[in-house]
Amino acid sequence: MFKENLEFLIKVLGNDGFTQEESIKLVYFFRAWRVLSNNEVTDKRFRFEHSRKELNIRDLDYVFRELSEEFYLFEAFDKSVKIDKLSEKSFLLIIEFVFQERTFLKLYDVFVDMLGKYGRDYYISNQVAELGVKLLNTNYSELYAPFSNSFNVAYYTEKKIFAESHADELIIEIIKILDDVDIEFNRTDILDKPSFIEGDRLKGFDCTVSFPPIGAKSISSSFKDDIYNRFRIYQGKGSLDVAHFEHILAQTRRKAVVLMATGVTFRGGVEEKFREYLMGNNWLEAIVQLPSNLLIGTGVQTTFFVINKKKNHNNVYFMNLEDKQFIEKKGRQLVLNKIDKIIEMYKEKKEVENIASVVPSFQIIENNYSLSINRYIFSKEDIRISKILDNYSSQSVQEIATVRKSQLIEDELEGTPTYEISPSDFNTFGFTLECGRVKKIKQQHSKYLTYRLFPNDILVSTKGTIGKVALIGDIKAPMIASQAIQVIRLNVPHIIEPKYLYMFLKSNIGQSLLKKLSTGTTMPQITTKEIKELKVPIPSRKEQEKAMQNFEEEVLLYKEVECLKEKINNINTNFLGDLDHE
Incomplete structure (x- = not known):
């Protein structure tokens, strides 16, 4: 009845x-007032x-x-709350409810x-x-929790928590009283004015657990002038x-568990x-990828980075918790379960x-520091494919x-009619010829000359729909590819034939390799760099x-299938119409 x-x-x-x-x-403030009255308010006039x-x-x-x-x-x-709006009737109802x-x-x-989707702050x-908290897997006397608006971390540790963020102080005070947790909280803009300071330095904490806001944008220009020298990257x-993340590293002496958008594991640039x-500091102990749609109020997939500044080996442990054994659906919300088994x-x-593998650091470095889970966790089929490829010499696509x-x-609505092909236009078999949306190009003619397609170009869809492949045939009209496509044009003379590369990429082996290169859940994609570095087996001419x-x-075979489909369609179309009524 409480909820009702x-x-x-x-x-x-x-x-x-x-x-x-x-x-x-x-309501919860009045509840906290009552708990204080039972334990600490000495003046009877001010008790609940x-x-x-x-x-x-x-x-x-x-x-x-x-x-x-x-x-x-x-x-x-x-x-936080202006009580002058409260009516006498509502006041009495709250008092009775709390009692x-x-x-x-x-x-x-x-x-x-x-609050449903309002839960964006929680x-x-x-x-x-x-x-x-459990991924810390170590003893500690106090816990640092910067940036987090979600103070349910306090439910899973008995240690004192030092927290700072933009969170509502009233919520934290209520949690401290009702849940009997020890939190020292400062409301501040941490990047601009960190609050836990010792002398002229940041206070160091043995361990940190943090859930920073996802995808927040910078509105400050003070990073270069940071007096604490936090921002190296x-x-x-x-x-x-x-x-x-850099702030967290600056205030962590030993271990940190930080939840980031999964994109941080594979995106280029500053990330x-x-x-x-x-990796250069050998601080990364583990990558633990969570299932999609696990957080409340956002569909962004997230990953725990486990940092250990006292690490004494050169491996990184990867865990993929998207396996169905770790996921339970309660109503419309996904719930993570079997946490003790995970730990x-x-x-x-x-x-x-x-699900999980130990990966040597050099392998991550060879993969250009990508921490994408697909690169390091393998199924039996992945292992089978790897053994097949080991039988061949190989070269990267860019070679x-x-x-x-x-x-x-x-x-431009005027100019030369030009076909723009999208992955949905790719033929399932054989050559792909002129098809797609027709655009007219005039002023952008020089750009067209750079990106126009030629016979024997191999097209790979690398954004949204991943892994569709087409081989361009003897086209007669101008043709370009949409932005969702990478175009591969073999060097002359060919080391391999275009038809071979096309058949390889659309085979089960090729599709498995392309899937491994795919990153992102909302909009999966493969970068140009990844396509260039994809290894292609070079078989004999025979x-x-x-x-x-x-x-x-x-x-x-596909033509035979089309003929059979047409015959089946004719049977269904002419049902009853061809029956002899004599």
Whole structure:
């Protein structure tokens, strides 16, 4: 009944002009006042019980002002919620609710459950918070928790938490009182004005768990002038993910568990430089990728980075928790389960097919510091394919061809009609000829000359739809590729034949390799760099001829299939119409 009664109270408070968030904070504030009254408020006039018998709503301002001299809860309340909107009726209902209700849900859980997508400020589920704390896997006397608005971390440690962020101080004060947790909190812009300082230096903490905001953008130009010398990589442009991480490193002496958007594991630019920085210092202990849609209020996939500044080996442990055994669906929300099993695997660094593997640092360096989980965790099929490829010498695509990502060419509505091919236009078999959307090009003619297609060009879809392949035939009309496509043009003379490369890329082996290169969930993609570095087996001329025969045979087989489909269609179309009624 608690939830139903609370929902009713929220509706009543809504009539007074309180938002859902304010209503929940108001009710839980009175609950915290009652707990304080039982334990610490010495003056009977200011105890919660007195409000039920003697106080009216006009007395509250005075009472709270007096209590704020001793308890910060009341000062934080004054900053967060304006009580002058509260009606006498609502006040009495809250008092009775707090008196009568024996079991209150945790404030954090109520925010997540009742505010739905409002939970953007409280989006870390209890399971993710628990996993983050347990991944520290070490003893510590205090815990640093910067940037986090989700203080359910406090549910999973008995140690004192030092926290700083933009979070609502009232929520933290309520959690401290109702959940009996030890949090020292400072409300500040950490990147601009960190608050935990010793002398002229940042205070160091043995261990850190942090859930920084995802994809926040920089609005400051003060990074280069940082007096604490935190920002070795980040220079003040774009996403703040790396800046958040560098601050965490600056205040962590030993271990840190940091939740980042999965894109930080593979994106180029400053994030690639940051990964190189981590590997160069040998601080990265593990990458633990969480399932998609696990966080509340965002579909962004996330990954734990486990940092160990005292690491004494040269391996990185990779875990992929997208396996169905770790996921449970409760209503519309995904929940992470079997956390104890995950931690057991982590402690023992178990290698499990398709779930976890230990990777030497040099292998990560050879992969240009990519931490994409697909690069390092393998299924039985992946291992089988690897053994097949070991039987051949190989060369990278860039050694045997030029690779170019197509660029946008606008439709000018006048000029030369030009076909723009998209992955949906690719033929399933054989050559792909003139097809796609028709654009007219005039002023951009020089750009067209750079990106036009030629016979025997091999097209690979590398954005959105991953891995579709086409071989351009003897086209007669101007043709370009859409931005979702990488164009491979073999060097002359050919080391391998275009038909062979086409058949390789669309084979199960080729598709498996392309899938491994794919990163991202919302919009999967493969970079030009990855396509260039893709290794292609170089078989003998005889084996290439066999692949080209397969190309022709596939065309014939598909034509036979089309004929059979047409016959089946005719049977269904002419049903009853061809029956003899004589």
